[in-house]
Amino acid sequence: MLQKREAEKQFEKHIKEHELLIYKICRIYAYTDADRQDLFQEIVIQLWNAFPKFKGDSKLSTWLYRVAINTAITGLRKRKDFIESYDHAALPANISDENSIHLEERLLEMYKAIEQLNQIEKAIIMFYLEDKSYEEMEEILGISQGNLRVKMNRIKEKLRNLTNKH
């Protein structure tokens, strides 16, 4: 009982430290507050289930990314991608406050373009936005660095085409 409570405390501490990481995954894979809340909860539950098996062979953040992305791409199949339309209100607050409407529109376009990527491309683009190295991406995704570089170029091209279409 005491051990369980200790584990819970430790887990909570880890999650609080990496809360933003999970939140960002939710943002890439779900586009309304309700969907993000569902995905956030699902990821936390999966992390909690996997926590006793975490041996520390990899960095905690690497393990967290693995479980969280795995959950995001496979765990909520029933509701497909659960993306219906982009929630305008969910855009970062600073954009509407500080920048012009034009920039906001362009940003929205970019998010909509990301929305059209496949599940794996979304993960890659998120790592790119997070400034992750190809080495780290390889460790998390299990895709070779060479393949990742090719994919990254294709994704950038794809996003460019998608945003130009609008």
Place this chain on the structure above:
Amino acid sequence: MELDDLKQTWKQSETNKNINTDIMNMIQHKTYGPVAALKKEFRKQIIVMCLLPLLLIFTNLDDISKPLTSILFWAYVLLCAGIVVFAYFNYRIANRMSVMDESIKPNLEKQVNTLETRIQWKIIGLRIALIFLIVLTEIVPYIQHYSMLDKWHSLSPFIRFSAYAALLLFQYFVGRKVIYRKFGSHLVYLKDLIREMD
């Protein structure tokens, strides 16, 4: 807009979290992913298959010797026990599927292999169960009398065996389709994910 322009905004995005992050409360909830759904289904199978023979005994409490001396009852118990063992085996497989301690791609490949094996075993299991029931239907009248089987056995062997063959064929084509409709879509989805990673 170029992707790099988004980076800055992305990094500042922590200012807009409309998510409840009560971790301790969250871990009390149940997961609703596909693996959890599989596990739930197997748990349900185990419980139902354990209860069914007991229910049969309960409905025959006035003459308990009736079910206990019936070959059909014991064959049914055997079938239920087989399904329980099978469901337990599957439950353990699903448990292994929920472990995510590898990189994403190998983990997905493992899940696909596990699901394919599971579906294959289910198809084989159902076929064995059907053959078992057919053999039982043919053998039982030689051992014990069941009026419900009289009519069936009054038919010519040609008709009976044609019906069995039709049943097996039906199970071969339709059963496979039903199983794939239930789990196959998830399997196809996982395979697509792996393809996207190649």
